[in-house]
Amino acid sequence: MRAARYHDYGPADVLVIEDIPEPHAGPGEIRIQVTAASVNPVDWKLRSGEVREHFPVEFPAIPGRDAAGVVDEVGEGVTGVAEGDRVFGLGGIFGASAQYATLSAWAPVPEPWTLEQAAGAGLAVATAGRGLDALGDLSGRTLLIEGAAGGVGSAAVAMAVARGATVIGTSSPGKHAYLRTLGALPTTYGPGLADRVRELAPAGVDAAFDMAASGSLADLVAVAGDADRVVTVADVAGAERLGVRHLYAENDSTVLAEGARLGSQGRFTPYLAATYPLDKIAEAHREAERGHTQGKIVIAL
16 A cells, blocks of 8 residues: 655655555454555644654654545454444554554544545544543633634534534634534634633633634633633643643544544534645645644545
8 A cells, every 4th residue: 555654754855655555454453455544633633753752653654644535444343334334533642544444433424525635534523522521511600712723623622512612712813613513602712812802701711722822822721711721722831831631532433423423514614724635745734734724634545
């Protein structure tokens, strides 16, 4: 099969397209013929060596954790899914940017979504769900989401609104209309955030969820009133300094199914910032590294 791989740490140029053996579904897994795979910040951070102290890479590595496609193998012990089903989901930290990939958590692709859109949902929904679960029952509460227009942020907004929260989301002004379509009250990030949030929520904010790593974590703690009311999926150093919980996504089919239900109801559709063919994956990684992307970048196989 054709796959993108890299054999050492480095810039996006280390990515090459190679023919390699196909993977196969093990117990509790399925294999899909990949239609599209997502590009996430963790992919280029792993490739560049930025996070090697926490997540050393075993070379050669296929970038990508989440993908969407059609099931063509069902592993031992798996029920509720069959060959030919359209699914999206997550495998290991590597392996998605290839013609075939194995998944250990998945959900059916909602009818309104294309497979390319579904490819942008897996890790975003899993990460958003992990953070929201950590904040507890959100019904009737006010949640501040920092970096709300990105892939994880938009999933978190839609899921939090569906769970009954009033959501304030930060982004650049040009993305405010998009946040309103998701049900958020938009505001800009940066200096003066506490004053802007106070205007939108005079009674205060109950919790905050950071996915921007913009250096605002101390401000989020001040706005929420306590470090225990704040989670981040992006700022490891800030979390350690301030006592904020830092979380990673888990491969959880239940959370993916929650995102799929919102998709079926028309309450959440992954927004695609750009789609690249597999042989242009280096360009996709370079775009992801520039940051400030609205929605997701995906690789079409």
